[in-house]
Amino acid sequence: MRIFRLGRRRAPSVSTRYCRNCRKAAKSKRTLHAPLVKTTGPHTFQTGAARLITNSILRNAEASPMKTRDKKSAAAADEKATFTFMSRDTISRREFLAVSAAVGVTMLLPGGLSAAVHGKKTFTILHTNDMHSSFIGMGPSSDYTPFSLNDDSTRGGYARLATLIAERREARKGQGPVLVLDAGDYSMGTAFAAASRETGGELELMTHMGYDATTFGNHEFDLGPDGLGRSIGVAAKAGRIPAVVASNTDFAKQDATLGDLQRLAKDGAIRRYVVIERGGIRFGIFGVLGKETQIYTGGAGAVTFSDAIETAKEMVKVLRETEKVDVVIALSHGGVRKGQDGRFSEGDDVRVADVPGVDIVIGGHSHTELQEAIMVNGRAPLVQTGLESRNLGELVMSLDGGKIAVQSYGLYPINDSIAGEIDKLKKLPPPGTVDQGSVATGAGKDGVREIKEWQAIMDHLHSLPVKNPGELPVIPVDERAAEVRAIKAS
Template identity: 40%
Template sequence: MRPVRCLCIMMFLIFAASPAPCADKKITIIHSNDLHSHFLGFSPNIDYSPLQTHDDDTVGGWARIATAIKKVKQQRNNPVLVLDAGDFLMGSLFHMLSREEAFELQLMKAMDYDVITLGNHEFDLKPEGLARILSTAHQQGQIPQIVLSNAVFSKTSSADDALEKIFDSGIVKPYRIMEKNGLKIGFFGLMGKNAAEVAPFSAPVKFDDPVASARIMVRLLREKEKADIVICLSHSGLDDDPKRSEDEILAKQVPGIDIIISGHTHTKTDIRKVNNTLIVQAWCYGKELGVMDIIWSGGKVSLQDYRLIEINDAIKGDAGITAMINGFEDRINRKLLAGQGLAFRKLIARTRFNLEILEDECNLGNLIADSIRWYINKKDTDPDDPATRVAVGVISNGVIRDNIEIGKTGSIAVCDAFRAIPLGIGFDEASSMGYPLISFYIYPGELKKALEILTSIYPMKGSDYYLQLSGVKFSYNPNRMLFDRVTQIWLGDEDTGYTPLDYPASDKRLIRVAADIYNATFLKVVGDFTWHVLDIIPKDRNGNPVADLKSAREDADGSVPGIQEIKEYTGVIEYIRSFPDITGDGIPDIPEKYKERLGRQLVEASWNPYKLLKRGTYVTWIALGVILAALLLLILLIGLVRRIIRKF
């Protein structure tokens, strides 16, 4: 018996000393993206009542998001992480004081965000502006952890030195490690290719290839930091077209990422899985909040549950966050709007219909494009020189950010009009907020090229490149050769009528065109993208090329030294305020003409050979020549094959 007893004791000691199998561990992830300073529910903001439920149709609102976050945490005993995939900035009047107050980061810290990344719109205020925002939040002690892994600073320019110091100080890091529930969780952040492309004011900061950067980060986190879970906060995006769905491409090409929190594309989607990587995105503007429960077991991550919470009037807003936002609104009124004779909730018009942004000619696009042409003609036209009147106003969908909706009352307040066109920064000494308007001259043939952006570039590059127009009407055939689809152009408007415009390459008449400086910077991008087929050279009144678009900014007061920039958002507000008061209540009314599209863009699809070739440019004739040569070669090959067959 004694040997048996000894054996039992030895077996007991062996098993007691052996490590127990790893227990399953649960982590919950709450995620958002593209919040864009939309602190208030919309639309319109003036209907939003965060402390009451079931009394309005608004969606979003950061106080409601805060409540949803708290509820998820209360319902779970396991660790909960709150993450954001970038573009928390730019989209409402609140961002106008972001450099001085860092409202967005203050709120995100108060709402318990753990880790966030930067998107392209965080760079809208240029590197120095972003540095000020981050420094302000850091000094206040109110900033979540921030990761961005593929930013590259200039070795020759000092324009990004302030931001580089912020990164070097550790306020922004390439990656972070957190320990939760006994697990090491690694986070890194990426700026996607398209996001970098549409961030021209990030210069001289550049961004390394996201796939290459991700490979470096995954290897570092897995091998050096021994991370159990790797999470990428990616401001790259998802798309129905697999070739443009950057985060799905990332997951395919970079093994070792467990979860991608996606942003940038404002995609309403359910969870996606590519290989072993889970990919999520929560629409935009805080309209949804994603909640993911994952299980870590045996070194692998699996999904237990996933849902998207709709942020709407069924959720009562958090009282503390609401109080913070109310205080921010008061500061916006005192520090920004009072000097302009405005107030956050001041009513400037009424409407009997929604003004919407669509991937088509639309009423809001027409109104904003009209405001650009109207505002510059009001401020800067020589009555003795008719050619100085702005003939064409242009705005892209990428800059129009939200609808203006009728809501419960039909009233349009300053805050709601601003949300439609909120972006940008100036190039004046103070770097004042809002894109400045610029104007320059182009030839008739170059106007045709500009319209080809809508016919040819937009289908390839996406909705941001869709153009809304004022002062011009045109027709196009989508079946014609790329970059040569415009068939007719007219100048004028609905009030005075339209006149046909001929546009031979030899015509050197000057046509004055107006846009914001952001959209105008893409003229070079378009030229390069089209192998210079659509090159457009901005010119001054004398026909001389404009080397620097900043010199084409409109000046509100020529008697004051420097350029007093005319802001795009101011033009929209002033144009709306100029409308007649139809109802007699002392408040302007949106004219009925804006109820529907105005027929400024005419699609005339046809496969008729004459219509495919009529007035074709060299692009069409080269394409035709290639097709005919290919057909001739095919005929010759068929003949050769037949002769060979006959011989046998």
């Protein structure tokens, strides 16, 4: 196995939309909840994830209903997404292998493409991994200044991440389709994770940010199989969620704790793989939990895992031969390690990238900031962003006939140069502008009401009824609007 490092082209610095008046106002009112939107001139800044998180989960009755596109508009869209899944409940393992074998054995060239792609095309993958419920970023609360830019050291946060994803989508507009993917461990790690069972907040927020797919990391199982199933179920009831691809995760046993996961697989919320057709390209995406990572799934209970490498080979066969995809992408939560030569040449993510037919690996688990893409055998780029939403990765690829190649790769740091502005949530009433009863408040030395953001959000979340009536409006992600179809063996 040969490991190459792609020559880095640093991601351009994020443009700063700076308003001196806004900053001045922020310094005079260092409070997170009074009011949560400060408008001065043409600039509107969101004060942090409190408004994003609580309102995206709560959907206050005062919010304007958000309408999805009609069928004619959807049909006229330039980019369409078709989601295809093969779940454990729609097909058995024996049937799955039989379907694969029935297609016949074909020589697969690395990066081989179907005949569907004509001429050179470009596509972009925006990606994250190991976000660990880091809704409001990492850094001292006293240093966090959400009203202003360029004056705090907080890294990450979903409000800023959402802004950056939207900016990069706009920047890549007209340059081919854009996918937004995550490689697992999207939950656990902060106090917000305590509400995951009741709110499914992580997946719902990823929906608002436009994620197409994610996979399970080891920490998703910290909730236990029943808690994980309940979390995904609550988010799914609120509307479409990113495709959860779990190709080597098996919850087919007869066990009381697996009921929710089994129902979610049957309904297509959890899938072995997903096929997205966008911009004239068919993308096949699967997800695996690495062998080394499986050791840390202490809460998996009755859930079992098959070998990640053998599963990757199966997925390549199905996606190439049955689904006729042009690009195979693996979401691999297995990690990378440096070998004796000092290069990142070991770990399950590397082994998955070495499987013939896998074009791209979005990796996770080891919390590694790969400033350059690792080219496994000079063929498949392996990328990873670190942890806690501190960076957004951008991988630009080209397809030309039977060749797939990296055009550029870089990490965008998520810091105070990015405004946490969520345009679609501006009309929602800000939480914390009035006394919520259960929220502890106090007066600072300048008389300004002070409150810890995480406490306010958690109080809001815990005040919710456990059951979601399924009537909450969801921000539509137009590019991903599509039908889901099941594949069953005849």
